[in-house]
Amino acid sequence: MKILIIGGAGTIGKKVSGHFAKKHEVLTAGRHSGDVTVDITDSRSIKAMFESVGPVDAAVCIAGEAKWAAFDAMTEEDYHIGLNSKLMGQVNLVRIGQKYLNAGGSFTLTTGILADHPVLLTTSAAMVNGGIHSFVKAVSLELKNEIRINVVSSGLVEDAVDKYEAYFPGHNPIPMRKVVNGYVKSVEGKSTGEIIRMYDNC
């Protein structure tokens, strides 16, 4: 398979890219690195990425951001960071990318445990993740050419523990091999419209 991984150099992305590269042709995209650069907040940039890469069998997105801050301190504009990036960035990736996927191909998006089990400071991040979960279920009913779509939602990943554990009291880290398997299940499996949850104690 020819697999495009947006965010292929990130904490999760590099493990996922490394795994798929063992038996597939992998192309990575990122804001500042990768085989092609892309800014997912800009639809023109998404289109330019697909034009550059050409048809693929799988597009995996492990990119997108949202502001973390206390609800009291969040402005209306702060919410638009997540809406433009992790939410509409992934929606636009599917909206534009559907024309570049081979028949029977797949999209795999990324959210996270906050959609179902938020922690403090995550009103925006949780909202964006929950929106993508419902979007994936809805769009799976409409994609053509047997194109599938799933979303991987992991708990705090092992490789991000140092950076994020203070925000996730009592959360058991998810081993990277399990996180990678979420993406393998979506790309190499046959399901569609699935929220692939990898949580531990909830």
Add this chain to the structure above:
Amino acid sequence: MKILIIGGAGTIGKKVSGHFAKKHEVLTAGRHSGDVTVDITDSRSIKAMFESVGPVDAAVCIAGEAKWAAFDAMTEEDYHIGLNSKLMGQVNLVRIGQKYLNAGGSFTLTTGILADHPVLLTTSAAMVNGGIHSFVKAVSLELKNEIRINVVSSGLVEDAVDKYEAYFPGHNPIPMRKVVNGYVKSVEGKSTGEIIRMYDNC
């Protein structure tokens, strides 16, 4: 209790308003009717509404729209209708309204079954509903002064069957007395961060 019902003249809103008015002081808000007018896509209008109404014990929102269309036909701008109205309209209602709720007061937002069980044409509507579900869970961790927040998510409501049944094949309509009870559970109960689901055959 003094209860502000945004969208109090709508299909669901008029039944909810009528019920609460039997034993509470009810004020309704709407775009073109009600005790006070409000455009929830405009933060200044939301603030003006609360300034006009003064402190309340409960703010119930049964308003907000999103575009329904085939995924193929949805433009990026089409998604922003739902993002600005049903999603950020309700977020801004909580963000601004928290200063106008009496201690121990409550917010009750509204979504719908599409968050969990979408149908064709609802990539935007489902996404917005799912976003609100996760937002409510997240913000319930942070609201102060014992202010609670819940969201009511109903299946196709009985009073909207004529207009919407073609979009919801096989969905059992939810009787209006059950829909009203979702709002009663939120306003008169003690729970917070709850998604009050009223679905039938799923």
